[in-house]
Amino acid sequence: MDYTDLLIKLGLSAILGFAIGLERELKRKPLGLKTCLVISIISCLLTIVSIKAAYNLPHTDHMNMDPLRLAAQIVSGIGFLGAGVILRRGNDSIAGLTTAAMIWGASGIGIAVGAGFYIEAIFGMCFLMISVELIPLAMKYVGPRSFRQRDIAVKLVVRNMDNIPIVIEEIKEMDIKVKNMKLKTLENGSHYLHLKLSIDQKRHTADVYYALQHLESVQQTEVESM
Known part of the structure; x- marks a missing residue:
């Protein structure tokens, strides 16, 4: 058995998995270095085992093994791990979708390396990093205004119903877009507003809080960042 090829595959999958994990780690995401390394290396290992088992084990005329049968199950099984990092926050926003996709990507890269597609895996890794890091950054400068904005959740208590339209207009005059609004009447007669606002990415959340408070x-x- 040629162990050099095995070490090259596992080593390359570890390097590419490390790059994905480092990108998530630097952004303080749930998917870290260790998790991403495990996903990439084990996906590579299972692919190697799947291929070697199909060609090295004895066969009969009535039974042939699919060389990628085991590797195909990785793609299905990795979905459970991806689902674990998708969170629904209290402000109804969904977080973790990109991280879940990166888990799937790390697994796919490990499978590609394990199957011997080194160049494809490296190019796939490069395009993955470009898509996650460089394209969103470029869109902030050349894309529509929405790419330069972020959402925040705001909860306000207003004295009476007649003041609600006034408050909304005052918020719009601050160059803030009101994307969604929920209203509720409290027991003391005041009114509760739950707003989803869109502000410039460079604008600090504390500045918005200070303006609304006054x-x-x-x-x-x-005020809560989303």
């Missing part, structure tokens, strides 16, 4: 009709303010 609106005349607002009794209480709570």
